[in-house]
Amino acid sequence: MSQHNHSARVSRVESGEDDGRPLSVSARLGRLQFHHSGKFRLLQLADVQEGPKVSQDTVRLIAAACDAARPDLVIFTGNQVAGYDTAYERTFRKRRWSTPLDGVYSAGLSMGGALGLGGASLGRPNGAGTGVGSAAPYGAASRGAGANGDDRDAEQVRHRELKHTEDLVRRTAELITGPLVERGIPFAVTYGNHDFQCGLDTDQMDAIYREFPGCLNPEATAARPDRPYALRGSVLPDQEAFVCQPGTFALPVADMEGKGSVMGLVLLDSGDYAQSGGYGSPSRQALEFLGSVPRLVGNRSMVFQHMPLPQFYDLLKPVSSTTAYAVQGYRRFDSQCYILDESRTYAGSYLGEGVSCPDEDSGEFDILTRDRGFFALFAGHDHRNGFVGQTGGIVLGATPTCGFGAYGPVPRKRAARLFEFDIRHPHHPRTQLLEFGDLVGRPSSHKVYTFAMSHVPTSTGDAVNLLRRPGFLAGGLTALAGLVASWGSSRHK
Known part of the structure; x- marks a missing residue:
């Protein structure tokens, strides 16, 4: 496309002349890029964590956040699927290594644990924090049939069970991406510690997400991380990606x-x-890929993943257990209680639970701080945390759950996170939580949810309402701390 035609197309898109076109400006332009207004917008959705019966309020929040933010791209940062849901009891697996593996994972384990599953001691005792611990192991029915001497029947049973699980996961994916598909907003997906528990590996889930218009997850079957992968069949035909593994890839964002x-x-x-x-922790290949991203992209990058790093504790301040709103740390940090360090965190931040991270550092933070190749990392996983701060020259952020199918804050505090980038300083985005209470109002469910906040901000500071509409509070600064008894809600992290 000539520069003149490209500029004319940008003007039509941003002036609103292309009625009926995708809500995402980047989708209209064919690539992820800054608008002529100098802006680029992104939504992070953390811990949707739903089974096949997706909560109506989860979908309402996703839709309302898209309408309010009009993002170029939506990123799901893991645990889209509540793999412990009883709907998956026939294929449920508590840990990857507890049952036969297939796809990229069996290959990875055969190379000596290259996927980081058998390395240093990294955390919680087996069974803690998982989903349905008593569910039947993956393939249990198949093995039972095999024991009766009919291996062929056993394999058919296993195939039917997995096919049923695929259909259920597809139903969840269709419902949570539905608001994006309807609005023409591209999306990208990575994975957490519960997605695989349904019985599917991430390459299988990748294939399911790619069935829906707008998915930017590239094929990773024959990945060449050092070469750009053209997303010609996607809604962004001019977009390139660098791909390592399912759920691990990089998307360059172009200038205006x-x-x-x-x-x-x-x-x-x-x-x-x-x-x-x-x-x-991330696989060895993923960490090596991360180290090569600055060279491949040609500029600084921002990372989105499910699990927080141990360095998130650098944003917290150790305090006495009797300190108001203090929370106990997790595992390696559980001998201490913490509140947010106001000198390191931004206005609107809150801490509702200890940061659940690996005990030991995988080296990822060292990669992030090497040669100024990265400027930020945002994670999910801790459903009740919503804070942003800076340490070691890197902005670290925790995003609370946007889902209503698992534990978390009260309904009005469940949120999507908006990022607004400015071409004048693209590596210093502004961010705010778009909360259910502001966007939607009252939940349709009569459930009572658990909520705890350990820190109440005392002032708005420099917080800015990125939606620029009266009635929205930047970052939810006036939320009250409290503990509401859980009444039948899930508590899976």
Whole structure:
């Protein structure tokens, strides 16, 4: 496309002349790029964590956040699927290594644990924090049939069970991406510690998400991380990606003219559980890929993943257990109580639970701080945390759950996170939580949810309402701390 025609197309798109076109400006332009207004917008959705029967309020929040933010791209940062849901009891697996694996994971384990599943001691004892611990192991019915001497029947049973699980996961994916598909908003997906528990590996889930218009997850079957992958069959035909593994890839974002890369957006599969106990870390290949991203993208990048890093504790301040709103740390940090360090965190931040991270550092933070190749990392996982701060020259952020199918804050505090990038300083985005109470109002469900906040901000500081509409409070600054008894709600992290 000539520069003159490209500029004319940008003007038509941003002036609203293309009625009926996708809500995402980048989708209209064919690539992720800054608008002529100098802006680029992104939504993070963390911990949707739903079974096949997706809560109506989860879908309402996703739809309302898209309408309010009009994002170029939506990023799901893991645990879209509540793999412990009883609907998956026939294929449920508590840990990857507890049952036969297939796809990329069996290959990874055969190379000596290259996927980071059997490395250093990384966390929680087996069984803690998982879903349905008493569910039948993956393939249990199949093995039973095989024991009767009919291996062929056993394999058919297993195939039917997995096919049923695929159909259920497809139903969840269709419902949570529905608001995006309807509005023409591209999306990208990485994975958490519960997605795989349904019995499907991430390459299988990747294939399911790619069935829906707008999915930017590239094929990782024959990935060449050092070469750009053209997303010609996607809603962004002019977009390129660098791909390592399912859920681990980088998307360059172009300047206003659609030329050079202004920044990169990296989705990283941060792992799930370690064989020695607790939460795992990214695979060795993923960490090597992360180290090569600045060279591949040609500019600084921002990382989105499910699991927080141990360095998130750098944003907290150790306090006495009798301190108001203090929360106990997790595992390696559980001998201490914490509140947010106001000198390191931004206005509107709140802490509702200890940061659940691996005990030991995988080296990821060192990669992030090496040669100024990255400027930020945002995670989910801790459903009741919503804070942003800076340490070691990197902005770290925790985003609360946007779903209503698991534990979390009170309904009005469940949120999507909006990022607004400015071409004048693209590596210093502004961010705010778009909360259910502001966007939607009252939940349709009569459930009572658990909520705890350990820190109440005392002033709005420099917080800015990115929606620029009266009635929205930047970052939910006036929320009250409290503990509401859980009444039948799930508590799976």
